[in-house]
Amino acid sequence: MKRVLRAAGRLWAVPVVLVVWELVTRAAENLSFPPPTTIAASMYEMWLTGPPERLWLTDAALENIPASVGRLLAGWVLAGVIGTAVGLVLGRRPLYFRFVDPLVQFARAIPPPMLLPFFMALFAIGPQMQINVIVFGIIWPVLINAAEGARHIDRQYVDTARVFGLSLKQRLFLLVLPAAMPKIFAGLRVSLSLALILMVISELVGSTDGIGFQLLDAQRSYDLPGVWGTIVVLGVLGYVLNSAFLAAERRVLSWHRTAKQTT
Amino acid sequence: MRFRLAGRAVVAGLAAVLTLSACGGSDAKTDTASASGLEKTKITIGALPIPDSAALYIANKRGFFQKEGLTVDIQVVQGGAQAQQGLFGGSLDATQTNYVSTFLAASAGNKPKIISDLYQATPNSFNLMVAKDSSIKSPADLKGKKIAVNSLRNIGTLSVTSVLKTHGLTDKDVEFLEFPFPDMAGKLEQGVVDAAWMTEPHLTAVQKNIGAQKLADTMVDSTADFPIAGVIVTEDFANKNPKTVAAFQRAVAEAQKISASDRKAVEEILPTYTKGIDAATAAVITLGTFPTSLDATRLQRVADLMLEQGLLKSKIEAKSLLLGNSG
Numbered sequence: 001m002k003r004v005l006r007a008a009g010r011l012w013a014v015p016v017v018l019v020v021w022e023l024v025t026r027a028a029e030n031l032s033f034p035p036p037t038t039i040a041a042s043m044y045e046m047w048l049t050g051p052p053e054r055l056w057l058t059d060a061a062l063e064n065i066p067a068s069v070g071r072l073l074a075g076w077v078l079a080g081v082i083g084t085a086v087g088l089v090l091g092r093r094p095l096y097f098r099f100v101d102p103l104v105q106f107a108r109a110i111p112p113p114m115l116l117p118f119f120m121a122l123f124a125i126g127p128q129m130q131i132n133v134i135v136f137g138i139i140w141p142v143l144i145n146a147a148e149g150a151r152h153i154d155r156q157y158v159d160t161a162r163v164f165g166l167s168l169k170q171r172l173f174l175l176v177l178p179a180a181m182p183k184i185f186a187g188l189r190v191s192l193s194l195a196l197i198l199m200v201i202s203e204l205v206g207s208t209d210g211i212g213f214q215l216l217d218a219q220r221s222y223d224l225p226g227v228w229g230t231i232v233v234l235g236v237l238g239y240v241l242n243s244a245f246l247a248a249e250r251r252v253l254s255w256h257r258t259a260k261q262t263t
Numbered sequence: 264m265r266f267r268l269a270g271r272a273v274v275a276g277l278a279a280v281l282t283l284s285a286c287g288g289s290d291a292k293t294d295t296a297s298a299s300g301l302e303k304t305k306i307t308i309g310a311l312p313i314p315d316s317a318a319l320y321i322a323n324k325r326g327f328f329q330k331e332g333l334t335v336d337i338q339v340v341q342g343g344a345q346a347q348q349g350l351f352g353g354s355l356d357a358t359q360t361n362y363v364s365t366f367l368a369a370s371a372g373n374k375p376k377i378i379s380d381l382y383q384a385t386p387n388s389f390n391l392m393v394a395k396d397s398s399i400k401s402p403a404d405l406k407g408k409k410i411a412v413n414s415l416r417n418i419g420t421l422s423v424t425s426v427l428k429t430h431g432l433t434d435k436d437v438e439f440l441e442f443p444f445p446d447m448a449g450k451l452e453q454g455v456v457d458a459a460w461m462t463e464p465h466l467t468a469v470q471k472n473i474g475a476q477k478l479a480d481t482m483v484d485s486t487a488d489f490p491i492a493g494v495i496v497t498e499d500f501a502n503k504n505p506k507t508v509a510a511f512q513r514a515v516a517e518a519q520k521i522s523a524s525d526r527k528a529v530e531e532i533l534p535t536y537t538k539g540i541d542a543a544t545a546a547v548i549t550l551g552t553f554p555t556s557l558d559a560t561r562l563q564r565v566a567d568l569m570l571e572q573g574l575l576k577s578k579i580e581a582k583s584l585l586l587g588n589s590g
Contacts, residue, residue: 031372032352117446121453125409125440206455208409208438216441220344220364220415222371 034225039232042225046214047233060214068210069237071127072199075134079195080188083139087146087184088176097147104143112137113201120206130202130210137198138191145187149180182256185249192245196238211237302504306511307336308494309346309358311413312537313444313462314550315382315492316359317529320536322518331510339536341443342414343492347375350497357496357511361418362565363574365495369584370575374498377562377584378508379515380554382491384482388551389422389462389491391481394451395474399458402479403430408457411442411450416574418491419460421565422481424572429484434572445538448473463548464533464540471544485568490561491551501586508586522553529553559585 018036025035034042047061054062090097112133119136123129153176161175203212211230218226310316319337322328328335340346343360347368350358357378365375391410393399399408405427412419424434442450447459448469458478461469469475482489494515501508521528530545554561562581569575 120450120455125455206440206442208440217415219348220367220417222347222368222373224371 032224034228038225039228042223043229043232046226046229063209064211064214065233067127068199068203068212071130071134071202071210072195072241074127075131075199076138076188076192076195078131079135079139079191080142082135083142083187083191084146084177084184087143087187088150088172088180090143091147091150091180092176094151097151104140107136108140108144112198113205116202116205125206125208130199130207133202134195134198138194141190141194142184142187145183146180149183150176153179178256182253185253189242189245189249192241193238196234196241200234301332301507301510303356303507304332305334305336306356306507307338307354309340309349309355309360310337310536311342311346311359311444311492312339314464314529314533314548315462316536317532318379318381318515318518318522318553319359319494320532321521321528322514324532324535325518325521327514327517328511331514333507333510333514335511337536342417342441344414344417347373347495350375350495356500357494359492360495361492362490362562363416363418363421363569364414365493365584366566366569366575366579366581367416369579370577375495375584376498376501376586377493377495377557378501378512378586379494379519380490380557380562381493381515381519383552383554383561384486384489384491385549385551386482386487387466387477387480387549389419389460389481390466391423391426391458391478392447392451392461392466392469392475393458393478394454395476397457397476397478399478401430402426403432405430405458406432406436407438409438409440409455411447411456411459412439413441413444413460415439415441418489418565419481421568421572421574422486422489423460425485425568426479426481426483448475451475463550464537464544467544467548468540488552490554490565493557495584516555519553519555523555526550557585 022035022037025033047058047065048056050056050058050061090100115136116133119129119133123132157175157179161171166174199210200212200215203210204216207213211234215227215230215234218224218230308319310319316337319335323335323337338355340349340358343358343364344367346355346358347360347364349355351368351373359381360375362377365377368375391402399405410423412423420434420439423437423439427433427437440456442456442459444461444465447456447461447465450456451459451469452473459469459475460481470477494511496508529550530542533545533548534540534542559580559582562584566575566579566581570578
């Protein structure tokens, strides 16, 4: 009961904002700013008016949303794996790190949308190009954080590992990776929100499906409620991904908190 | 404390909502009356860097606007659809646009008013191009291919769809991608797209520079002599600034007469606002015609073809988008 009340207390602003938004937009009667009820109706029309055997999902919903989410997750997982692997190596080998660091800092500073035309020329338009753009754009926070995490491992742990004569593989999986985990997760979280942005951008330019494409198409059709509806879906998607990530992080890193407490 | 924080969050949220809706209002302050009695003397107009907009640049260069007491700032835009968004959003006072985008905007509840006709198609003024050694030999080979257009759902997609139809395909058989005209040559060469819908001066340039081949003329049959582009303002703007609009129309009409009768004038002005086009190229490009009057019957063809292709859900009378008979 208390929990429900607390949740309600946290969310009470949402309906208030929605009602005010509705009233203001109704009064303004500006086509560019449709009221939330119109946006909701347009979202329903766009995605939920399909046949019942497909849970009422329309072609647009089945084509665009899974395509976008798929590319986003594929890019994020790839960036996570590659970034962590490279980052750990760099973190444990100060010499490599010194050489590679300027390159990393340079590559990280390039705004990824600027590279879209090059990726378009390198890969055919399609998921491959979009995933590459996402990976290139979001790998840096993971890589840098993993390197940081691996660099600053408690001396005591390292010495203990040496005393017990752990092999390289054991050291990596029992010491370095777990010790760097909180940092890696911090990097992964930043990457996830970046991945959403890059997903949309890569679909706005040179794409034929996805949520970003639907946004562009709605714009070109002067379907402003549709544009807003797509924006709402993107917002919800970002919120859901972040919440899911936080839940996973709490679970995976719970040992870390308890371990810290006992030392 | 918690409550105060939450309260602040609400205030911030409200402020955000109010600011957003305030942006939509866009009560552009009109310049106060000038000596010539114009409601507004400074106009910002969107234009594409293609021959369609020649009259606007000629009017500016030869002082036709100044003579009417107008200062016209021409802003380069990628496509009519994008420009119209700027117009309805309030960042542009007027814009060049293709008529397909205009009818589409009108069908969505916007209120555009066409004030000047600028450009009409002639054979080979808007062609589908393919790369030098493309395997695509006929529009029928375009099934499953990617076609570059400057904007989705505009005159490009409409005329290409009409060509596809002649060859037994529909717009569902191909994929349209948005690229600005100047980028299309590169995209064709890199194989990013299989075909590109282009207009001059890029048509001539792409043949000369990368040896691109013409696949089809898109201004044939149902799109022969098709009305392409004109200048629009919002109904609101036209109502508030009737004298400014009339002055603008007179200046453009004067320039339009020059474009229509004197090809040299167009050739001279083109290199000043299109990138990478020298005088030699300008001399050989295929130009459309520059209509000197605004005619509802001609414009109606666009709306009717859009209805036929399903781009419009219900019939629109072209007449309803005109101010009067002034050209």
